[in-house]
Amino acid sequence: MSTFQAPKGTYDLIPPNSATYLAVREAISVPLRNSSHGYIETPGFENVELFARGVGESTDIVTKEMYAFETKGGDKLALRPEGTASVLRAALEANLHKGGNLPVKLWYSGSYYRYERPQKGRYRHFSQVGAEAIGAEDPALDAELIILAHQAYRSLGLRDFRILLNSLGDKECRPVYRAALQDFLRGLQLDEDTRRRIEINPLRVLDDKREAVQEQLIGAPMLRDYLCEACKTYHEQVRELLTAAGVAFEDDPKLVRGLDYYTRTTFEFVHDGLGSQSAVGGGGRYDGLSEMIGGPALPSVGWALGVDRTVLALEAEGITLDIPAATAVYAVPLGEEARRVLFGKVTELRRAGVATDFAYGGKGLKNAMKSANRSGARLALVAGERDLAEGVVQLKDLVSGEQTAIALDAVVDEVRRALG
Numbered sequence: 001m002s003t004f005q006a007p008k009g010t011y012d013l014i015p016p017n018s019a020t021y022l023a024v025r026e027a028i029s030v031p032l033r034n035s036s037h038g039y040i041e042t043p044g045f046e047n048v049e050l051f052a053r054g055v056g057e058s059t060d061i062v063t064k065e066m067y068a069f070e071t072k073g074g075d076k077l078a079l080r081p082e083g084t085a086s087v088l089r090a091a092l093e094a095n096l097h098k099g100g101n102l103p104v105k106l107w108y109s110g111s112y113y114r115y116e117r118p119q120k121g122r123y124r125h126f127s128q129v130g131a132e133a134i135g136a137e138d139p140a141l142d143a144e145l146i147i148l149a150h151q152a153y154r155s156l157g158l159r160d161f162r163i164l165l166n167s168l169g170d171k172e173c174r175p176v177y178r179a180a181l182q183d184f185l186r187g188l189q190l191d192e193d194t195r196r197r198i199e200i201n202p203l204r205v206l207d208d209k210r211e212a213v214q215e216q217l218i219g220a221p222m223l224r225d226y227l228c229e230a231c232k233t234y235h236e237q238v239r240e241l242l243t244a245a246g247v248a249f250e251d252d253p254k255l256v257r258g259l260d261y262y263t264r265t266t267f268e269f270v271h272d273g274l275g276s277q278s279a280v281g282g283g284g285r286y287d288g289l290s291e292m293i294g295g296p297a298l299p300s301v302g303w304a305l306g307v308d309r310t311v312l313a314l315e316a317e318g319i320t321l322d323i324p325a326a327t328a329v330y331a332v333p334l335g336e337e338a339r340r341v342l343f344g345k346v347t348e349l350r351r352a353g354v355a356t357d358f359a360y361g362g363k364g365l366k367n368a369m370k371s372a373n374r375s376g377a378r379l380a381l382v383a384g385e386r387d388l389a390e391g392v393v394q395l396k397d398l399v400s401g402e403q404t405a406i407a408l409d410a411v412v413d414e415v416r417r418a419l420g
Helices: 018-035 046-055 060-065 084-093 137-157 174-185 191-200 212-214 231-246 307-318 336-351 364-376 385-389 408-419
Strands: 044-049 068-070 075-081 104-114 125-136 161-167 263-271 277-285 300-306 329-333 356-358 379-381 392-397 405-406
Touching: 018 104, 018 125, 018 307, 044 046, 044 084, 046 060, 046 075, 060 263, 060 307, 068 405, 084 104, 084 125, 084 300, 084 307, 104 137, 125 137, 125 277, 125 379, 137 161, 137 231, 137 263, 137 277, 161 231, 174 191, 191 277, 212 277, 263 300, 263 307, 300 307, 329 364, 336 356, 336 379, 336 385, 336 408, 364 379, 379 408, 385 392, 392 408, 405 408
Parallel strands: 329 356, 329 379
Antiparallel strands: 044 075, 068 075, 104 125, 125 300, 161 263, 263 277, 277 300, 379 392, 392 405
16 A cells, blocks of 8 residues: 555545446536536636635635645635636636627536535535636526526436525615624624624624524524515516426525625525535526626625535435446456457457447456456457467357357447447
């Protein structure tokens, strides 16, 4: 064993488990690709100021969890703790919003980093698939993204998840609520850090998971009671569109999410089989974020779904994804001439799109057949000198044990037929 291990709070994705993660990413991306989202990839690190401004200087992510560092050239950078700010920065830099076809719809997949106390479902390096729709303010867009996430989870077979929904208001009505909430919070018994948060972003206090804080929040003013008419109408339209699409949701007036940039629609996907780390994904509308990071006014909405958490949700429901074996055919040569000929057939099969492997290292028949069975292959191609002299190879069904001789020049067709 190596003397080195993965850093604390991280994990390695290795076969066969990695196939499940790939399948989850693929399942989440399918509805996005079918709804005109283009793929975007951004660097694993950004200017630290992008996250300080975008995510919010008062958030735990920026104050406690971000991996920030200074380069040899003096640049202050941070490993990305989330995807939205990076995607919006990239879209603005490339002037995608000037193409005349708004909203700009983008999806991404990658690793993100937060310095957190490691526990099951909460890692310092984690994987997400996300979607953003940039440059349009429309309840249908908010509803569409929630429906697409719902569709992705359903396609994986998940049933025991819930959608929590709330509205955080906008720049017209939120300041009035903010002032009322601050007045309420200032009268509570809270620690120094939390008191400081009251002045910077009081909504963040509502998101505090500590029981001692939550008990004191009973009777706190609710944002829904302060929404202006425009925000009420907007939120009601989102709710109506979801209901019409047959997507069930629960109104959660305390839902604020952990980022400062959200406005109006905010939502979270939770799975009750995951214990305290029940959120598997979430998102919302962030109409002011573009201006916060120096761009024009571009109302936008998006979400990120945790791949790690989704895999845990599948396990909680006892769901095993139907993942095809990495190898369909395993070639076993007996002797040097057979090695040369069969290697050529392996290349032909691969070019024909058949997942094929080869008994490397000059293994004997017994060991080579063990490897064939371990590979998960359905078929084995076996050939020795006598077979080659007759112009055939042996095609063995590794499930039934049946074996037939097939012509060398018909290997691709016969293998395809046998695989159905």
